[in-house]
Amino acid sequence: MDQQRKHRILMVSDFFYPNFGGVESHIYYLSQCLLKLGHKVVVMTHAYGNRSGVRYVTNGLKVYYVPWRPFLMQNTLPTFYGTLPITRTILVRERISIVHGHQAFSTLCHEALMHARTMGYKIIFTDHSLYGFADVGSIHMNKVLQFTLADISQAICVSHTSKENTVLRSGITPERVFVIPNAVDTAMFSPAPNRLSCDEIVIIVVSRLVYRKGADLLVEVIPEVCQLFPNVRFVVGGDGPKRVRLEEMREKYSLQDRVEMLGAVPHSQVRSVLISGHIFLNSSLTEAFCIAILEAASCGLLTVSTRVGGVPEVLPDDMIVLAEPDPGDMVHAIGKAIHMLPNINPHVMHSQMKKLYSWHDVAKRTEIVYDCALQSSDESLLQRLPRYLKCGAWAGKLFGLVMIVNFLLWWLLELWQPAESIEEVPDLVLVQNEHEERMQDFVEAQD
Amino acid sequence: MEGATDQVIERPKWKKVAYGGMQPGYDDNFTDESFLEEMVMNANVVKRDLWKVMQDSVSITQYICLVALVVSVWAHTLSLNIDEISLLKLDVGLIALGFSILLLTTSQLSVQLLSRYFLNISFFICGLYILAPIYHTLTRSISSDSIVALTVSLLIIHLFLHDYSGSTIRPPGALKNPNLASNISLNASIVASVLVASRLPSRLHVFAIMLFSLQIFLFAPLITFCIKKYSNRVHLGFSFALMNMTLSVVCQLHGMLFVLLLGLLLFISVVCPYWLIRIQEYKFEINGPWDEAKLCFDITE
Numbered sequence: 001m002d003q004q005r006k007h008r009i010l011m012v013s014d015f016f017y018p019n020f021g022g023v024e025s026h027i028y029y030l031s032q033c034l035l036k037l038g039h040k041v042v043v044m045t046h047a048y049g050n051r052s053g054v055r056y057v058t059n060g061l062k063v064y065y066v067p068w069r070p071f072l073m074q075n076t077l078p079t080f081y082g083t084l085p086i087t088r089t090i091l092v093r094e095r096i097s098i099v100h101g102h103q104a105f106s107t108l109c110h111e112a113l114m115h116a117r118t119m120g121y122k123i124i125f126t127d128h129s130l131y132g133f134a135d136v137g138s139i140h141m142n143k144v145l146q147f148t149l150a151d152i153s154q155a156i157c158v159s160h161t162s163k164e165n166t167v168l169r170s171g172i173t174p175e176r177v178f179v180i181p182n183a184v185d186t187a188m189f190s191p192a193p194n195r196l197s198c199d200e201i202v203i204i205v206v207s208r209l210v211y212r213k214g215a216d217l218l219v220e221v222i223p224e225v226c227q228l229f230p231n232v233r234f235v236v237g238g239d240g241p242k243r244v245r246l247e248e249m250r251e252k253y254s255l256q257d258r259v260e261m262l263g264a265v266p267h268s269q270v271r272s273v274l275i276s277g278h279i280f281l282n283s284s285l286t287e288a289f290c291i292a293i294l295e296a297a298s299c300g301l302l303t304v305s306t307r308v309g310g311v312p313e314v315l316p317d318d319m320i321v322l323a324e325p326d327p328g329d330m331v332h333a334i335g336k337a338i339h340m341l342p343n344i345n346p347h348v349m350h351s352q353m354k355k356l357y358s359w360h361d362v363a364k365r366t367e368i369v370y371d372c373a374l375q376s377s378d379e380s381l382l383q384r385l386p387r388y389l390k391c392g393a394w395a396g397k398l399f400g401l402v403m404i405v406n407f408l409l410w411w412l413l414e415l416w417q418p419a420e421s422i423e424e425v426p427d428l429v430l431v432q433n434e435h436e437e438r439m440q441d442f443v444e445a446q447d
Numbered sequence: 448m449e450g451a452t453d454q455v456i457e458r459p460k461w462k463k464v465a466y467g468g469m470q471p472g473y474d475d476n477f478t479d480e481s482f483l484e485e486m487v488m489n490a491n492v493v494k495r496d497l498w499k500v501m502q503d504s505v506s507i508t509q510y511i512c513l514v515a516l517v518v519s520v521w522a523h524t525l526s527l528n529i530d531e532i533s534l535l536k537l538d539v540g541l542i543a544l545g546f547s548i549l550l551l552t553t554s555q556l557s558v559q560l561l562s563r564y565f566l567n568i569s570f571f572i573c574g575l576y577i578l579a580p581i582y583h584t585l586t587r588s589i590s591s592d593s594i595v596a597l598t599v600s601l602l603i604i605h606l607f608l609h610d611y612s613g614s615t616i617r618p619p620g621a622l623k624n625p626n627l628a629s630n631i632s633l634n635a636s637i638v639a640s641v642l643v644a645s646r647l648p649s650r651l652h653v654f655a656i657m658l659f660s661l662q663i664f665l666f667a668p669l670i671t672f673c674i675k676k677y678s679n680r681v682h683l684g685f686s687f688a689l690m691n692m693t694l695s696v697v698c699q700l701h702g703m704l705f706v707l708l709l710g711l712l713l714f715i716s717v718v719c720p721y722w723l724i725r726i727q728e729y730k731f732e733i734n735g736p737w738d739e740a741k742l743c744f745d746i747t748e
Contacts, residue, residue, distance in 0.1 A: 130737040154476075160463050164483050165737040174482060178475040181465035212739065216746050286739040289465070308740050313465040325740035356466040365468075365475055 007370050008040040008095055012112040013102035014075050016045035016063065020267050022291045023103045023128050026182055031061050033363030040427060042094050044087070046076045046108055064090055068108070078107045080114075080402060081409055087115040088413060092422045098370050100124040101148075104131070104141060110148050117151055117384075118406045122373040125149060126156040127166045130288045130309050142169040143392075147399050150387045153373035156180050156366070158289040159310025165288075171391075180365045181314075183357040184294035191300030191346035192275040199231065201338055204277035204301065206237040206270060206292060207284070214283030214306060215242030220327035221283070222246075223253040225334050232338070233258050237265035237273050274299040278344075279337050285325060287311050293320070298353045300346020304337045306330070316356075319349060381407050486735045495727060500720035502683065507611050508712050509671060509686040512693040514606060515708055517663050519696050521643050524656055534655035541662050542568070548670050552677035572658065579654040586645040594642050601639040608632035610668075636664040 011031055015023040031041040036059075043063040052067045066086055068076045076083075091099070099116035101109035104127055113123045125148060131138045149155060149170040155177045157163040163177050196202075203225070209215040219242075222234055236246060236259065243261070250259045265273055274280065280296030282305040289310050293303050297319055305311050306325040314320070321340070323333035381403070388399040458472030461479050469475060520537075523529045546564075586594055610629035640660035644653045675682040690712065698705040 132738050133733045159465050161736050164486070164735065168483070168486070168733060168735075174478040175476055179465070180475055214740075216742055220744065285742075286737070288737075306740065309737055310465065313463060315466060316464075326743050356468075358468075361468045368475070 005371070005374065006038055006040070007034075007367075007374075008097045009034060009042070009370070010091065010094065010096045010099045010112075010116075011041060011043045011102065012045075012099060012106075012109050013043075014046055014070065014106035014108045015103055016043055017057070018048050018051065019074055022182065022289070025291070026126075026128065027102055028057075028061075029183065029185065029359040030363055030366060032059060033359045034366070035059050035061060036360075037363055037367060039367075040094070042090070042096070044090060044108070044112060046070055046074075062094075066108070073105075075106060076108050078111070080111065081406060083108065083111045084115050084406065084409055085413060087112045088119065088410065088419075089422055091116060091119060091121065092419050093425050095424055096121065098122050098124060098373060100126065100370075102126045103128050104145050105129070110144060113148050113152075114403070114406060115410070118381075118403065118410050120378060122153045122376065124154050124156065124369060124373055125152055126158070127162060128158055128288055130162060130165050130286055131169060133169075143395055146170045146391050146395075147388070147402075150391055150399065151384050152176075153376050154178060154369050156369060158182055159313050161310040161313065162288040178365075178369050180362055180369070181357070182289050182291050182294065183359045183362045184291065184298050184353065185359065186298050186350065186354045186357070189271050189274070189295045189298035191298075191350050195346065196276075196278060198278070198341060201229070201232045201279065201341065202277035203232060203234050203279045203281050203304075203334070204237070204274055204296070205234065205281045205283070206265060206273060206296075207282065209236075209238050209240035209242040209246060211242065212285055213240075214285050214325065215240065215246065217283040217285075217306070217325060217327060217330065218281075219245050219249045221281075221330045221334070222259060223249060223255065224327065224331045226253070226255055226258055228331065228335065229338060233260070235260045235262065235273065235277060237262040237270070239264040270295060271299060274301060277301060278341055279304060279334070281334070282306065282311070283325070283330070284308055284311070290314060294353070294357060298350060298357075300344075300349045302337050302341060302344050302349075304330070304333050319352070483735075486733060488734075489730060489732045490734050492727075492730055492732060495724055497720055497724050500723055501716055502679070504716045504720055505683060505686045506671070506675065508716050509689055510609065510611060510668070511606065511708075511711065511715070512686075512689050513663055513667050513671075514602065515693050515697055516689075517660055518602070519693075519700050520659060521656070522700055524652070525643070525646060527648070531649065531651040531655050534652070534659060538655060538658045538662065541659070545662070545666055545670050549673060552673040571661075575657055575661070576654050579650045579657065582641055582644050582657065583647070583650050583653045584645070586642060591646060594646060598639045598642050601635045601642070605632045605636040605639065605664075608635070633664065637661065640664065 009031075011027050013023060013027060015021060016027055017024055027043060031043060034041050041061060043061065045063065045065060046068045047065045048070075052065045055063045055065065057063060066083070068083065071077045090096070096116075099113060099121050101113045101123065102125075103109060109125075113125060116123050127145075131141055133139070133142070145166075146169070149166075149172045152172070153176075155166060155170075155172060157166050157177055157179050158181050160179055163174070163179050166172070167174050167177055205218060207213040207215075218236070225232055226234070234255075243263075246259075247261065250256055250261070262273065274296055278301065280293070280301040280303045282290060282293055282296075282303065284290065284306055285308060287309045290305070293305060293311065293314050296303055297315055303315065303320045305320060305322055307322040308325060312322060321333045321337045323329040385400050385403065388403055389396040391399050459470075461470060461473050461477065463479070463481065470477075520529070524534065550561075608628040609632045610625060640657060643660070644657045647653050647656060671682070671685075674685055694705065694709060697708050
């Protein structure tokens, strides 16, 4: 127990509650489990609406809503150095030992990691998404990632495919990239108490109705399945620009009584939608991991999904039917799933999921990565600069320059407000424990 | 990983899966031999042939020649070397030539379509004739230097954004709609023609030159597109004839311009294709399971 070090971790990302998505819940559950393991965890994100300042959430998880407004897709405006003072203050105040950034397109994450590295902290980065190599947006994002990962201690990816992608994009050595998948809160996603009858088969779709989630595939697949299997009904949850196309399809084939469109489903009600069906259909065109599949499987649904990105790694073969992202093959896969359905017991599947995935396991594996990061040696700026220069003929020099300027700014800040003058925050949890201990001592003394 | 050498026989085979927690005997940063196995490099790279690329570049040089011809006609008209009657004769000749080429090369033409074309063109000519007095006095308060500078920059914009592979006016049977850039390009050329026309001495002059420039800018791409679709040989022959004609016309106009144009034509048809072939070896394209899947059907909105 003694040799096991307790870490003080700062999680940084533009994405956190009240926003909702895979990254947000990943950070939340990971933080909760790390807290349970006895580490200190603080989350840093940007302000959401009037939610600005410090908040405590469940189990004393402290969240800094930094007063920077998002400007595009929940991202803060990239200013390179604007967030240095506040990041530095948080790092010093909370006596952080490790900074853990999430999501490749979060500007706040990249900036905070850069500042933390300048100040000599060990940094970890988790990549939650896949990128191509061909379009302008990807090329830009990959260069930014290369900059952040040039001098990183360890990186984490959510699937093996994602690891391959990250290694190619950033040029980091594969040994420094860990694969730690997402998990699912199996207690929250439990199957329906009574087994549904198989007379009418309900296929559930819960996803944002956008191009990348394959809404156009649904438009082709749904009418064909309805025609082939007269006892099948669809329930589509989610909203988005492609909803109109789905509604048009429903009108065109007069499937109003067989395709139910729920609109946007809040995350708290996803379970109640899931347990009303037998089969979960995922039609994504690209996906690093796909938590939605886990949630469905945890509710005991058989999953039919496109074979893209990291999806084939997510579930064992008896819990998922994979198909190529092509309408014909998907209809075929749905037929196969309907055939398999009588042998599926939702409660057995749920208990199997409990064994396969847990956030506690994720936290323990992340702990190993933190230990690994702390073992790496401390280096001065001059030792680190060559790594940036290796990033490219022009980009390398630019990256090096950015880091030097950041170093000078940090040095100026140190002069202006020395780190010793920043008041450290007492630990809430530790105080509670001490209080309990003292109470115990007091009680014992009285006895 | 190093310490596990004695367990090699016992430990189960590593699987590329994310479920079931940490795989026994393997760390999370374990990199299997199958790492990056599914990566494909340069799968969609097309081998290019120098001769083919040179032939393709003819479409660009041909259009540049057309624009150069228009500019020389403008220059001659502005210096009053060409009078309005010969300009009108040229216009009529061009319309006749255009229609005959269209008739010869396009098989889909019907009487109905042809009559629609005739109707549209007559409306177009009438409109232009009515508007000519307005164009005539449009830029009276602006100095000629500004007009020339503006015209030159508009023509450069036109050439940069022009859609060399298709035609902004939709030819019969074309699937693609013109894009934004080609529309901007067309508008730039029309504004340039209006600017030039407004410096001319009489209304008939203005009408004749406007009709001429619009014929070229609007319909020449359509005609050349039809020729190219009809036969590549005819297209190449036509282009070479056009190039020779342009070079001789420009040579009479100005010696320096001739050298510039010749240099530009050689650069586009010889240097650029060679350059393109040379830089092909730097092509590095990566594909793999992380790519976004492409839909194999058309989305009809």
